[in-house]
Amino acid sequence: MRTSAKLSRRQNIRYRIRAKIAGTAQKPRLSVFRSNTEIYCQLIDDVNSVTLAAASSKEKDIKAQTGNKVEKSKLVGQSLARKAKELGLETVVFDRGGNLYHGRVKAVADGAREGGLVF
Numbered sequence: 001m002r003t004s005a006k007l008s009r010r011q012n013i014r015y016r017i018r019a020k021i022a023g024t025a026q027k028p029r030l031s032v033f034r035s036n037t038e039i040y041c042q043l044i045d046d047v048n049s050v051t052l053a054a055a056s057s058k059e060k061d062i063k064a065q066t067g068n069k070v071e072k073s074k075l076v077g078q079s080l081a082r083k084a085k086e087l088g089l090e091t092v093v094f095d096r097g098g099n100l101y102h103g104r105v106k107a108v109a110d111g112a113r114e115g116g117l118v119f
Contacts, residue, residue, distance in 0.1 A: 010098040010099075011098065013098040014097060014098035017095060017096065017097075017098065018095070021093045021095060022046040022047075022093070023043070023044050023045055023046045023047075023092070023093055024045060024046070024047050025045045025047065025048065025052075026089075026091075027089075027091050027092060027093060028043040028044055028045050028052050028084075028089060028092055028093070029043070029044045029045075029046060029092065029093045029094075029095050030042070030043055030080070030092040030093065030094050030095060030112065030117070030119065031043075031044055031095045031097060032094075032095065032096055032097050032099065032105055032108050033097055034097070034099050034104055034105060037069075038056060038057045038058055039056065039057050039069070039072070039073045039076055039104050039108060040054070040055075040056040040057075040058075040076075041054070041055055041056070041076060041077070041080050041108055041112075042054045042055075043080065043083075043084055043087075043089065043092060052084075052087060052089070053080060053083040053084055053087060054080070054083075055076050055077075055079040055080040055083060056076060057069075057072045057073065057075075057076050059076075059079065061079075062075045062076060062079065069104055070103060070104055070107045071107070073104040073105075073107035073108050073111070074107040074108070074110060074111035074114075075111060076108055076111065077107065077108040077109060077110065077111025077112035077113075077114070077115065078111040078112070078114060078115045079111075079115075080108075080111075080112055080115070080117075081111070081112045081113075081114070081115020081116055081117045082115055084112075084115075084117055085115070085116055089117075090116065090117065090118055091117070091118045091119060092112070092117050092118070092119045093119060094109060094119045
């Protein structure tokens with residue numbers, strides 16, 4: 001499959017997911033973006049179009065850790081859960097961003113659950 005075909009297919013999957021879920025101030029959307037080397041996640045309030053909290057594998061404390069990308073993704077999920085707890089948020093809606101729910105995306109979700117988020 002050509003790269004352009006893969007990207008357009010993933011974009012259509014992303015649109016389909018976003019048509020079904022949306023975040024609010026009390027229950028934000030946990031959006032995950034996975035690049036080849038890094039992983040980023042955000043808590044988004046779609047009603048007010050505001051990012052409430054964000055975490056990525058580029059943060060100093062996570063980048064300093066040794067391990068593979070899956071282990072660092074779990075740390076990103078835990079970091080985001082900590083930030084959400086500080087904001088008083090406990091429940092979120094998970095948005096896998098068109099990626100399959102395994103590997104690094106699943107590790108973010110597992111880390112967020114271990115940190116105390118419910119979804």
